[in-house]
Amino acid sequence: MKALIIDDEAKARSVMHTMLSEFFKEITHVKTAENLLEGVKFINDFKPDIVFLDIEMPEYSGLEILDFITEPINFQLIFTTAYQQYALEALKLSAIDYLVKPIAIDELKMAIQKAKNNIQEKKVAFQFTELKKAIKSLSSHKIALEIPGEIVFVAHDDILFLEADGMYTKVHLANQKQELICKPLSYFETQLQSNHLFFRCHRSYIINLHYLEKFVKKDGDFLLLQNQTSIPISRTKKQEFLKIVKEVF
Template sequence: MKYTAFIADDEVRSRELLQNLLEELCPELTVTGTAATVDEAVKSIHQLQPQILFLDIEMHPGTGFDILQKLSPSASAQVIFTTAYDQYAIRALRISAVDYLLKPIDVQELQSAVQKAIRQINNKQPQQQLQHLLQNLVKQQQDYTISLSTSEGLEFIPIASVLHLEANGAYTVFYLKENRKIMVSKNLKEYESILADHGFFRVHNSHLINLKEVKRYLKTDGGYVVMNDDTSISISPRKKEELLQLLSGRAL
């Protein structure tokens, strides 16, 4: 079965390279169109109705996010963003669990992203994370929500409601306010990097804490913190000094 794709990128070489990679490595895709500007992309996507969109983030003028905002909520395509390293953009994508490819594009990551998009098309799964992404882009950082994939579906949780996280093998348990918890099928290391810019710190191999939710730090028993839900969490000796610096710099 053939699936249709569309590429939006303001650089000719980038468009041609991605199209060539797709033709060579993903024969199940047919690229039905490309565009160099936001307006051109929006017009063509409305006309062609492709199933998978490859949107460059740093288009000039405008961004791939602008394309998405102009298409939403009518667009039903699966979206894969492409970008050179852009810290702000990547943080937003990762928090919202939206697929992206870093330039230069890795062949295996491209094939994996395409296969994931095809599975979602076949399962008729809407890419709910896109609306979540758009909402985060217009919020203040303290109001961000994070997309969590659970056994029952997707949950969009305010980051400010997360007290701490605990590793459970290949899974991660989120401990939330109001005595809730959610288990997610990703490891703690992944969330360590996603949440680092939101005031979270890994105090132990098994624990990542929200620094704003620390109630007390105690020196006894090797050092531990008490969180606002009264959970006691031990501190790794090599993390103690950095943690104390972060806590001493926290606004009270």
């Protein structure tokens, strides 16, 4: 069997390589890649049986793998992540496996045994729809914020509101930090459309209704968040907002 490790952290690649070499004699060849594009090249050339794919990587997330490969997917995919909450619920019922960092040897043994069983039962070729479903589940609770030098994964619940700044977007977080992202507000509206607590109340604002404190019907109408930030609501959005309040709360 051949294995491929795709991870931007040199230590994580080294630890996984050592674990595979010491504990799994059936894995005779191991290659490593430090980013998704290099990993995709190895997938095409090396043709691994198992791919260990880190989710949180700069430039391209592991979740973007489907943008660079085409059917058939002739390998067992095991996601690796340092974010336990991010992985557990999303993948619990999925055919795609995962490991939470730091990776325990017992967990690794179970994941590899599952992969071996799938290979023996000729379940190697994943249906594209199955992998898409798993990635969609992973993506449904967080969004990726691309900032210079890295990608920050932020839980939906940690976002207070998003504010348009020309072709950029300011993402205001519950921890009082904010990130300026080189994408328009409409991009995030699409990313968050599955979460009904996010509402575009104005052409320049999307708010998380979880943090809404008041709807103030004066001074042109505005929404007051728990951190006392006042967010305008446009006339065209007012009735939609009142309807959502009745349905959600």
